[in-house]
């Protein structure tokens with residue numbers, strides 16, 4: 521923060537000098553004609569002072585805004601395991617305590633870049649693109665759910681497996697695709713179990729678990745509006761732990777599109793990085809949103825877990841195409 525302040529301080533100084541130089545130059549050329557008038561009312565000085573004040577107000581506003589945006593995980597860093605604790609919301613605590621072995625030691629968030637390999641992330645990016653090629657939302661956000669088969673298509677959804685079969689293209693997804701998908705899902709489950717201190721077999725994959733593709737295109741339906749602050753558990757009551765696997769890089773493949781945890785004191789951003797896993801408890805302790813994507817295309821996989829066996833779903837397999 522101190523660095524930001526210093527930076528904008530320098531900017532102010534530069535502008536200040538420029539304005540002063542301009543003043544000097546102008547007053548040099550006009551000296552003879554305007555001498556009388558300008559000695560009475562120094563308009564130029566008043567104007568430049570005014571502009572300077574505006575600039576300073578803007579600079580102060582800018583730095584104070586930045587103060588409350590903390591980079592929790594920068595795209596540039598390869599993080600082993602970074603985590604933060606937040607106190608569990610009462611509603612989350614009440615719900616999760618129905619499953620006593622599934623109660624987290626602490627609620628919170630984690631980010632790790634060492635669980636999923638770059639090869640696995642690249643493989644899953646290809647899988648998502650293969651599936652999404654059969655559909656696509658008319659707005660900026662498309663999803664592909666390999667469990668339910670849901671694929672965005674114009675303003676609604678179709679079944680990707682039906683579409684592939686109708687196309688006579690049974691070889692779109694390979695056994696290897698499903699194997700990588702399951703392995704990665706399992707690794708994410710392990711890191712959640714490790715970080716929150718719960719037995720791995722008390723967590724169940726749940727619906728919806730899906731790939732997302734976000735472009736800067738304007739929203740056409742509410743499904744395209746990913747940028748609203750929300751709590752996962754309020755949207756999907758069965759959720760207990762939410763995770764994301766990023767498949768593309770913030771600042772390289774797209775701009776905008778940072779993930780932001782919202783809180784009263786300080787917002788925390790997770791900058792997407794291919795292969796990065798971010799996971800958090802799904803209750804009101806973790807309200808969040810995704811910034812609008814301003815250029816490029818952002819790919820991610822949302823993997824959701826519940827403690828309630830009733831809502832468990834299985835990994836997808838080649839059988840979906842039979």
Ligand SMILES: *[C@@H]1O[C@H](CO)[C@@H](O)[C@H](O)[C@H]1NC(C)=O
Pocket residue numbers: 588589782783784785786787
């Ligand atoms: C966090 O972000 C939200 C949404 O952009 C904003 O309304 C809020 O003021 C931010 N909080 C802080 C502390 O900066």
